[in-house]
Amino acid sequence: MLSQQILNGITLGATYALIALGYTMVYGIIQLINFAHGEIYMVGAFVGVFMITVFQQGLVISLAAAMLACVIMGVTIERFAYRPLRRSTRLAPLISAIGLSIFLQTLMTKIKGPQPIPFPHVMEDALYKLGPIEISKVQIIILVVASLLMAGLHFIVKYVKIGKAMRAASEDYDTSALMGINVNRVISFTFAIGSSLAAAGGVLVGLYFNSVSPFMGVSAGLKAFCAAVLGGIGSIPGAMLGGLFIGVAETLGIAGGFDTYKDAIAFTLLIIVLLFRPTGLLGRPIQKKV
Amino acid sequence: MDSIFSMFLNDYYIQVLTMLGIYLIAALGLNLITGVTGQLSFGHAAFLSIGAYTSAIISLKLQLPFVVALLAAGLMTAIWGILLGYPTLRLSGDYLGIATLGFGEIVRVVFLNMKITGGALGLAGIPRSTSLTMVIILVFFTILSMFRLENSRFGRSLIAIREDEIAAESMGINITKTKITAFALGTFFAGVGGGLYAHLIQYLNPQDFGFVKSFDFLAFIVLGGLGSIPGAILGTTVLTLAPEFLRFVADxxxxxxxxxxxxxxxxxxxxxxxxxxxxxxxxKKKVQTSDTSASGGAN
Amino acid sequence: MSKTILEMDNVTIRFGGLTAVDSVDMKIEEGTIRALIGPNGAGKSTIFNLITGIYPPTGGEIRFCDTPINGFKPHLITEMGIARTFQNIRLFSEMTVLDNVKIGRHCRTKAGFLGALLRGPGVKSEERAITEESMEALKLLELDHKSDELAKNLPYGEQRRLEIARAMASNPKLILLDEPAAGMNPQEKQTLMSMIRKIQDKGLTIFLVEHDMKFVMNLSDRIMVLDYGRKIAAGSPAEIKSNPAVIAAYLGKEVG
Incomplete structure (x- = not known):
């Protein structure tokens, strides 16, 4: 029973982790809490539904299309709503992000209505028994896709030139700019990667819970953000760990009878962790500079 | 005086203006915390809700006068401000914001689960004691208080903390105590605003005090000009009235x-x-020496 | 003849594996000017940060007027009578010059938020006194004509002097100056030197870190030399000039 809950938690956590990666990468480089990220995830889910229902595409093509659409969206948002504010107070781009978030939510409500719509039926669901645990086909898909995407991200960050540039910019923005790294390109690329992962998360969550709504980005975005901070914002493994941690904690909390407190679990954990490790589980401690 | 207002304004406008006044009181409270002292708070709506529920429960269950309910709302909220501030105000910048965001969401979920608050059904039947006149008077007092606070020994220490925490500490300012005092004062005003809100709308639901509302307050003061009292007033007014003026575009x-x-x-x-x-x-018009640089602000 | 105002006894601080200050002993007599010199990264500013409570020492003891101050919060240490300036100027840049100095008066005054709200006669007269005393501190550093400017709009040399004025406003017994002459031209340095002498004449003890050797040799009564966190020499300016260990430390890296 416990192992079953943990598996469910890991599945949920994997989707949180996909969203959390976008928060953490963007924060790592430009110290912006991109509060419109949850909306990108929501739009991704809708694009997925749209591809399946209107264009009759399969899951793989729809997933890819959602990711591509969100890459364009993420890069555009950065270019027009954040870049002009890069050298101003830290709160300015944050307010811009909140404005965007309101815009995207109401835009989607205008197009699709405020009610959740069901995710189209793309495949027969099946349950597989693994000893005491049951795993559904959807869960397998989520875990496989999420793992592949995260492995891909790891490869890019570790071995590809632009990924290395990302790491450099996140280490020291000004120095990397002086060293000839085109930071604008790096930042665009970071938004592209983060948005594509969020879109994938959106499609997978739609598939898992069989529901998509214009407001799905609010709570998921907030919890994924929590995951990013819990793991240590700016740290890619931290975001993965934080996502899984919160997914498992939430699932266990619900199974333990705290379902009405579900939305508070992630935040309670977050505050406790911050009080003991002010920069998150895998975050680097801040050295007071005088 | 309320009868004079109702001669010129219909009920709807009176309602909108009263709400604007309530938002002004709360936003000025947040401005003290985030704008003047530089401590990021993403949970201001939660403090409003603490004040709102406290005052509503006092009115409904204890049937005490409105003034008592309002004062209790402010004090209770300030106590929660201190309780949250004490452990978290040593976190810096964004992490403090995140912790307050988390606190706000926890408060919302707790109110959803409490019996005395009516849970998810909300709390109804609160007497309508808030009037436009009263709100105008309280707004006036809030603005006066903010000007006095800012232009004082205490206010200088708040600004010093915003500008450079290490230097402020090295000049003899007890930063923990000062930050917590600022937090308590700012949340006090949020609590009073919450009490007024409860007795205007007459119905409370925890979902109306989510983080989206907290960000609204942040937007008010940032758009107005962080740390500026006239700015907070202008920002709150523009953003509160904008949806009203935008009614012609409907959806x-x-x-x-x-x-x-x-x-x-x-x-x-x-x-x-x-x-x-x-x-x-x-x-008198002097040579423009003020800056055009984009530095400064919170964090 | 005079008594010891500040004493460091075997003080050490480690950051991770790095020992930034290693078993340093020191005694400063009241009313004197002491200089701390050494190559870049020798741990000079760290010593200031230890004395002012920014970092608690890993080992050893610091005593001010015979009271151990290890682990005290910076604001308490300021209240006891130690004020400082910073190497990389830390003014409250969006505040006026006068308000910056008024912050220095903070620990000698007491009106709280209630006083601010009620503005009783006591609070008003305290505020007047704060303004007067702050203007005096500005006069001492010859900045009184700039009192209404924003601190960030002052030229560099004046910003350094403003930091000293701010520190002076807290009525310290001991003042720590971290590279007060950095970035100044020879004439400004000359003015600064006479100002520091004036501060000494008021009975204060001065402890300063400075790279300009002429400035240090002219001004200080005694000098301590630090290298790699260790004290390598101490004595009068003449003794330091001819000390072989000092010459080696400096010639090894940079000619001072």
Missing amino acids: YRMMIYGLLMVFMMIVRPRGLLGGVKLSRLFA
């Missing part, structure tokens, strides 16, 4: 509101009144 109202926030931020990154000192505008 597109909130979309335009969102875009307006982005647009205003890009046009004036320091806020409408950021970097503008009103006293200097009114003073």
Whole structure:
């Protein structure tokens, strides 16, 4: 029973982790809490539904299309709503992000209505028994896709030139700019990667819970953000760990009878962790500079 | 005086203006915390809800006078401000913001689960004791208090903490105590605003005090010009009334509101009144020495 | 002849594996000017940060007027009578010059938020006194004509002097100056030197870190030399000039 809950938690956590990666990468480089990220995830889910229902595409093509659409969206948002504010107070781009978030939510409500719509039926669901645990086909898909995407991200960050540039910019923005790294390109690329992962998360969550709504980005975005901070914002493994941690904690909390407190679990954990490790589980401690 | 208002304004406008006054009181409270002291708070709506529920319960269950309910709302909220502030105010910048965001969400979920607050059904039947006249008087007192606080030994220490925490500490300011005092004062005003809100709307639901509302308050003060009292007033007024003026676009109202926030931020990154000192505008025209640089602000 | 105002006894601080200050002993007599010199990264500013409570020492003891101050919060240490300036100027840049100095008066005054709200006669007269005393501190550093400017709009040399004025406003017994002459031209340095002498004449003890050797040799009564966190020499300016260990430390890296 416990192992079953943990598996469910890991599945949920994997989707949180996909969203959390976008928060953490963007924060790592430009110290912006991109509060419109949850909306990108929501739009991704809708694009997925749209591809399946209107264009009759399969899951793989729809997933890819959602990711591509969100890459364009993420890069555009950065270019027009954040870049002009890069050298101003830290709160300015944050307010811009909140404005965007309101815009995207109401835009989607205008197009699709405020009610959740069901995710189209793309495949027969099946349950597989693994000893005491049951795993559904959807869960397998989520875990496989999420793992592949995260492995891909790891490869890019570790071995590809632009990924290395990302790491450099996140280490020291000004120095990397002086060293000839085109930071604008790096930042665009970071938004592209983060948005594509969020879109994938959106499609997978739609598939898992069989529901998509214009407001799905609010709570998921907030919890994924929590995951990013819990793991240590700016740290890619931290975001993965934080996502899984919160997914498992939430699932266990619900199974333990705290379902009405579900939305508070992630935040309670977050505050406790911050009080003991002010920069998150895998975050680097801040050295007071005088 | 309320009868005079109702001669000129219909009930709807009175309602909107009263709400604006309540938001002004709460926003000025947040401005003290985030604008003046530089401590990021993403949980201001939660403090409003603590004040709202406290006052509503006092009115409904104890049937005490409204003044008592309002004062209790302010004090209870300030106590929670201190309880939250004590462990978290040593966190810096964004992490403090995140912790307050988490606190706000926890408060919302707790209110949803409590019996005395009516849970998810909400709390109804609160007497309508808030009037426009009363709100105008309280707004006036809030503004006066804010000006007095800012232009004092205490206010200087708040600004010093915002400008450079290490230097402030090295000049003899007890930063923990000062930050917590600022937090308690700012949340006190949020609590009073919450009490007024409860006795205006007459119905409370925890979902109306989510983090989206907290960000609204943040947007009010950032768009107005962080740390500026006239700025906070202007920002709150513009953003509270904007949806009313945008009614003619009907369904597109909130979309335009969102875009307006982005647009205003890009046009004036320091806020409408950021970097503008009103006293200097009114003073004799001197050579413009004030800055145009984009530095400063919270964090 | 005079008594010891500040004493460091075997003080050490480690950051991770790095020992930034290693078993340093020191005694400063009241009313004197002491200089701390050494190559970049020798741990000079760290010593200031230890004395002012920014970092608690890993080992050893610091005593001010015979009271151990290890682990005290910076604001308490300021209240006891130690004020400082910073190497990389830390003014409250959006505040006026006068308000910056007024912050220095903070620990000698007491009106709280209630006083601010009620503005009783006591609070008003305290505020007047704060303004007067702050203006005096500005006069001492010859900045009184700039009192209404924003601190960030002052030229560099004046910003350094403003930091000293701010520190002076707290009525310290001991003042720590971290590279007060950095970035100044020879004439400004000359003025600064006479100002520091004036501060000494008021009975204060001065402890300063400075790279300009002429400045240090002219001004200080005694000098301590630090290298790699260790004290390598101490004595009068003449003794330091001819000390072989000092010459080696400096010639090894940079000619001072």
